[in-house]
Amino acid sequence: MILEKLRTPNGKKFLLCAMVIFVIALAVVGRATFGGVVSEYNLPYSEWTTSMFVLQGAMVMVYSTIFTVLFSIPLGFLLLGSDDSRTH
Numbered sequence: 001m002i003l004e005k006l007r008t009p010n011g012k013k014f015l016l017c018a019m020v021i022f023v024i025a026l027a028v029v030g031r032a033t034f035g036g037v038v039s040e041y042n043l044p045y046s047e048w049t050t051s052m053f054v055l056q057g058a059m060v061m062v063y064s065t066i067f068t069v070l071f072s073i074p075l076g077f078l079l080l081g082s083d084d085s086r087t088h
Contacts, residue, residue: 005080014079018072025064025071033060 005011033056037043 002080010079014072014075017075017079018068021071021075022064022068025067026060029063029067030060033063 006015037052037056038045
């Protein structure tokens with residue numbers, strides 16, 4: 001049932017909106033996370049170890065995914081909701 005709804009024009013709009021939200025979340029969270037470490041600890045990227053990049057990148061992915069899911073819930077109701085046009 002969900003896959004059928006995602007194949008409709010509104011489903012494709014929903015997927016596109018979700019991807020846009022994910023890209024925006026990646027940019028914002030990535031800048032805040034990586035930039036926060038650099039500014040807070042005065043630690044330039046040249047002094048970072050590989051594990052620091054991996055851990056910060058994993059944190060960015062987790063938070064971006066969570067923000068995408070949270071912001072996609074209202075879009076799901078709007079774009080994938082029932083097609084009933086009944087008024088109560």
